[in-house]
Amino acid sequence: MSDILKKHSVFAGYLFAIGATAMWSGNFIVARGLSDSIPPVSLAFCRWMVAVIVFTPFAIKNLIQEWPIIKKHITYFSITSFLGITTFNTLIYFAAQTTTAMNLSLISITFPIFIILFSRFLYNEVLTVKKGVGITIVLSGVLFLITKGKISTLLSISFTIGDVWMLTASIIFAVYSLFLKNKPEGLSIKALQLSTFILGLVFLFPFFLWELSTVHQSFLNQTTIPAILYVGIFASLCAFVLWNKSIVILGPSKAGMVYYTLPLFAGFLGYIFLHESIGMIHFYSMIFxxxxIIVTNHESKNKK
Incomplete structure (x- = not known):
């Protein structure tokens, strides 16, 4: 009976991970679909404002109880919030103005590779041959994608600017993830998440005001409001809850492997809702x- 319950628990863990990944892929669809309807900073600001409003009732108690820890490490929280909340997601929305949802998702899953590279230089972690091969293969896939299969365009620096923005966002997210690995002791996930949501929103506010003053565009309507609610509630809060449940059940390695299916969801949703084409370039890039990523992760599993 215990084996059956264990199998059900594992199955639920994978469902949670798939649900979170599917919701995150929806964020790319919204970003791309609303690229002409709402400015990128405004979309990011509204997203995190909704997330703060919805998440506060669930996490305010933890935030109040653990405020001394947050106050003591305010520099850490400021940097983490600016990277992960203010900058990372805003760059995604900038990228979505000039590239497809499929490209966004494919480039986004490269962030674990950058974590490995930064860990090598910052923490002197060993970069094995397998990790080196894996990184080379992943970067080849990214270059193949952003140059549309014509590597010779590297000589003329003729990238799609949205792909470059997304690659920059992935690098920033890798740095943000390294900061999260070193979160202060005694801090709960709820307090960490709500504090970074709030601080990230505060840092984003001046840019939001600047965009409102320069881009005279009314963006709240019957189309954008449901989309903003989606990215604020589902792509932020619900996906976060499901993802953490999956990690508790499966562990970070197995849950992380599910995250790499994100381009499959984004490609399918982009095809259905945005009528984006899926070509052989995407297929070959995905294989790379x-x-x-599999080669790189295989090394870490053997070490365990």
Missing amino acids: IFSG
């Missing part, structure tokens, strides 16, 4: 990126 997935293969490189």
Whole structure:
């Protein structure tokens, strides 16, 4: 009976991870679909404002109880919030103005590779041959994608600017993830998340005001409001809850492997809702990126 319950628990863990990944892929669809309807900073600001409003009732108690820890490490929280909340997601919305949801999702899953590279230089972690091969394969896939299969365009620096913005966002998210690995002791996930949501929103506010003063565009309507609610509630809060449940059940390695299916969801949703084409370039890039990530992760599993 215990084996049956264990299998059900594992199955639920994978469902949670898939649900979170599918919701995150929806964020790319919204970003791309609303690229002409709402400015990027405004979309980011509204997203995190909704997330703060919805998440506060669930986490305010933890935030109040653990405020001394947050106050003591305010520099850490400021940097983490600016990277992960203010900058990372805003760059995604900038990127969505000039590239497809499929490209966004494919490039986004490269962030674990950058974590490995930064860990090597910052923490002197060993970069093995397998990790080196995996990184090379992943970066080849990214270059193949952003140059549209014509590597010779590297000589003329002729990238799609949205792909470059997304690659920059992935690098920033890798740095943000390294900061999260070193979160202060005694801090709950709820307090960490709500504090970074709030601080990130505060840092984003001046840019939001600047955009409102320069881009005279009314963006709240019957189309954008449901989309903002989606990215604020589902792509932020619900996905976060499901993801953490999956990590508790499966562990970070197995849950992380599910995250790499994000381009599949984004490609399918982009095809259905945005009528984006899926070509052989995406297929070959996906093979490169997935293969490189699997090779890299295989090394870490052996070490365990």
